Amino acid sequence: MPSQHLRGTVWNMMYITFGVRQDNPLCDWMANIGLAFTVIAGTYSLFQPAPYGRYSSPKFGPTIPAKTAWIIQESPAFIVPILVVLTTPHVQLSNAPNAIALSLFLLHYLNRTFIFPFALPEQVKPIPIPTIFSAFFFCAYNGFLQGHHLANAYRIESSGFAETVGISMFFLGMWINIKHDGILMNLKREAGTDSEGNTDYEIPTGGLFELISGANYFGEILEWWGLALYTGGYPQIAFATFANTFLSIRAFHHHRWYKEKFGSAYPSERKAIIPFVF
Structure with a gap:
């Protein structure tokens, strides 16, 4: 059923911006643009890894300390969906699966915005402002899309199998992500510095690092x-496609970087992102 739940709210301009009059076409257009951005960003990152972490450099512009940068750039993905809920009818959140789905999205960004940055070691390189700006814009855009879609535009129909498998995948993935981020941060805390004062890197081990670099x-x-x-x-599929593309390419760059740095000492059987495959 057609809906216009942004009418009369601060978000009404979104209809005008995207040339639509209803919620579902708005979300579809935004997801389409997200997929187009995936192609552009993915192609660019094949040749130039996004400049943060080990690839950060002042040549990409002035930098900000990593902890502050992560809070700034990730916070819109947490704050914007909450603002959408507070300022729109959020009619779909009366449906429990919708409320759960939006809560899962917010849970990830609660960690990424307010927990992960404070766990970063002091040795992490500062991040260039252009990188922060692009991440901030993406998180604001995607935060609105996911928040509006799940709160107003789309009703999740209960499907026991898909829901059970999906939520299990989400929590397993979050556990894997946090666990292995922790391994990397501990390595960096324990690392020394090279002759130029840069933080040394070590080969990560333990958990899935025995199988893949990313x-x-x-x-x-x-x-x-x-x-x-x-x-x-569709918006969740589009976002998963972006994450899959961007992070797989970054894992490939990490894998190649490790092999170049450590040579024969790096485990030859280790893959980049898919155990035993790639």
Whole structure:
């Protein structure tokens, strides 16, 4: 049934911006643009890894300390959906699966915005402002899309199998992501510095790092495909596709970087992102 739940709210401009009059076409258009961005960002990152972490450099612009940068750039994905709920009718949240799905999305960004940054070691490189700006914009855009879609535009129809598998994938992926982020942060805390004063890197071991170089990314990819399976919604599928593309390419760059740095000392059987495959 056609809906216009942004009418009379601060978000009414979204209809005008995207040239639509209803909620579902708005979400579809935004998801389409998200997929187009996936192609552009994915193609670019094949040749130039996003400049944060080990790839951060002042040549990409002025930098901000990593802890502050992560809070700034990730916070819209947590704050914007909450603002959408508070300022719109949020009629779909009376449906328990919708409320659960939005809560899962917020749970990830609660960790990414308010917990993960404070656990970062001091040795983490500062992040260039252009990188922060692009991540901030993406998180605001995606935060609105996911929040509006799940709160107002789309009703999740209960499907016991898909819901059970999807939510299990999400929590397993989140656990994998947090566990392996922790392994990397502990390695960095324990690392020394090289002759130029840069933080040394060590070969990560333990858990899925025995099989793949991007174990933390594998966990996050699993999270978002779990949410997509749980909802069956196009915007969640589009976001999972973006995460899958961007993080897989970054894992590939990490894998190649480790092999170049450590040579024969790096486990030859270890893959980039998919155990035993790639």
